[in-house]
Amino acid sequence: MKDFALMMIGAALVNNVILARFLGLCSFMGVTTRIDTAAGMGLATTFVITVSSMADWAVQHYLLDAYGLGFLRTVTFILVIASAVQFTEMTIKKVSPSLFQMLGIYLPLITTNCAVLGVALLLVEGRMSFIGATLFAFASSLGYSLVMIIFAGLRERLALAQVPRLFAGPPIGFIVASLLAMAFMGFSGISTG
Template sequence: MKDVILLIVSAALVNNVILARFLGLCSFMGVTTRVDTALGMGAACTFVITLSAMGDWAVEQYLLVPYGLGYLRTVAFILIIASAVQLNEAIFRKFSPHLFKLLGIYLPLITTNCAVLGVCLLLVEGKYGFMDSTVFAFASSLGYSLVMVLFAGLRERVALADVPRIFAGPPIGFITASLLALAFMGFSGMSAN
């Protein structure tokens, strides 16, 4: 169990997708003006990244590696991510139409989120087994959601603050993001211990 917990802490905090690997920055800046939007996007992303990672692991192990098709990895993974998004949408529309109406808008956005593809490619680098891949993907996306919600909370507060005109809008957003990144650098000390 200790290895699972270490994997989760490492993927979510120490090697955070946004603040340590700089993936998904588009949604990080674009969907974090409100906490509820960030939360919806984070939850939807967590679901899709975890499902995609499972599909990507299977394709990598049983198709790309045995047949020497590694050069098709990026294309194959993008296809799986798009399929996972469509599948999620179909499942939610069928299983819980009310939830789909409430949350469904975030699903199509995920297809174009580079964090999803980034996590899937990192899994290949890590040479994980099935369950480790799934846990790693889940923890990475949990870290993504955490940072999205934290940053959205900060931006909501900054929006109420008296910011000098020259810094208003994206500039103060970038400054806030850099301070958040510095704070997350503290977690890298955990790997040294």
């Protein structure tokens, strides 16, 4: 239990998907103009990363490893992720058409989010058990959502600040992102301390 807890803290904070591994930067800059949209995108991505990681683990162990097809890993994982997104979209539509109308816009964007593929490939490198891999994926995506929401909050405040004209918009966004990344570097003390 303690091992799982440490692994999850490490995945969410110390080796954060966005700020330490630099994955999912497109949605990090693109969907963080408001906290509510960032939270929606974060939760949708959390769901897809967790579900696709479960499927990826099964495919890796019972298909790719079993038949020596490791060289097809990336292509197969992309297919699994696209299927997971489609599955999610169809399920949300079936569960509640109203929810689908409200949330459906985020789902197509997740297919092209490299964080989903990145986490799946990290799982394979980690050689984890099924529950370990799923918890790692869940924690990584929680870290992703956390950073998205924090950054969206900062950008909402930035929109009210008087920023010099040359720095307005994306430039000040990148500067804030770099400061946030440095702040998250403080969590690396957890692993050494």
